[in-house]
Amino acid sequence: QVQLVESGGGLVQPGGSLRLSCAASGRTFSRYAVGWFRQAPGKEREFVGAISWSGGSTDYGDSVKGRFTISRDNAKNTVYLQMNSLKPEDTAVYYCAAREWGGTYYYPTRYDYWGQGTQVTVSS
DSSP states (O other): OOOEEEEOOEEEOTTOOEEEEEEEOSTTGGGEEEEEEEEOTTSOOEEEEEEOTTSSOEEEOTTTTTTEEEEEEGGGTEEEEEEOSOOGGGOEEEEEEEEETOOOOOSGGGOOEEOOOEEEEEOO
């Protein structure tokens, strides 16, 4: 079992940056792959990116490639989503999700644990 808590969301101007954190409980977090997803009002949940349990593999959705970066610090039981060059269309609730021994899965159904989400609003 692992519990996930996202933080770091907020209001930012277009072109700005934010870093989201996904903090996990449990001493075995290093065994979990973590995915980031987002959901805007009236839209389906969208894959943002993911990092494998080893940290050796990352993958990103086409809409964020080159702007967002995922990293992990297993000593702190935390995965980060660095978001640069933010656009209004990045506005959404951002969720992290985890799966033990997983890879960089694209589909939300591949993940077993979810956080409660954090709101990101990009607006001038």
